[in-house]
Amino acid sequence: MQLKNYFNFLAPNDIRIQGTRIGIETILYEYIYKSRTPEEIQQTYSSLTLEQVYATILYYHSEKELVSQYIADWLEFSDQQRKAQQRNPHPTAARLEKLRQVREADIKAQYAEVSD
Numbered sequence: 001m002q003l004k005n006y007f008n009f010l011a012p013n014d015i016r017i018q019g020t021r022i023g024i025e026t027i028l029y030e031y032i033y034k035s036r037t038p039e040e041i042q043q044t045y046s047s048l049t050l051e052q053v054y055a056t057i058l059y060y061h062s063e064k065e066l067v068s069q070y071i072a073d074w075l076e077f078s079d080q081q082r083k084a085q086q087r088n089p090h091p092t093a094a095r096l097e098k099l100r101q102v103r104e105a106d107i108k109a110q111y112a113e114v115s116d
Helices: 024-032 038-044 050-062 064-087 091-115
Strands: 007-011 014-017
Touching: 007 050, 014 024, 014 050, 024 038, 024 050, 024 064, 038 050, 050 064
Parallel strands: none
Antiparallel strands: 007 014
16 A cells, blocks of 8 residues: 555645544654654554554655644644634633632632631
């Protein structure tokens, strides 16, 4: 089987592992940035075979410049999305954050009462 047959090239910024909804960035982030072994990655993503994990890593090593740019673009996009979510959180997330702050303030107030 040709290496590229392991993947669906949906768009320049969307490469998925054939037969799954998992993008190569998921596997490669674990491999490159978390130093996880192929076996550890496969255990985490049990819907993947070890062969698919190894194929993804081999694709990275065989197309290093292209895939490194793909990963860099994905990381930049992810960072932009996190910042956008922080600037405009979902109402539920904002409500939970407010509850967390109130709870922390209550705990501090209780601690202050005990300390006095």
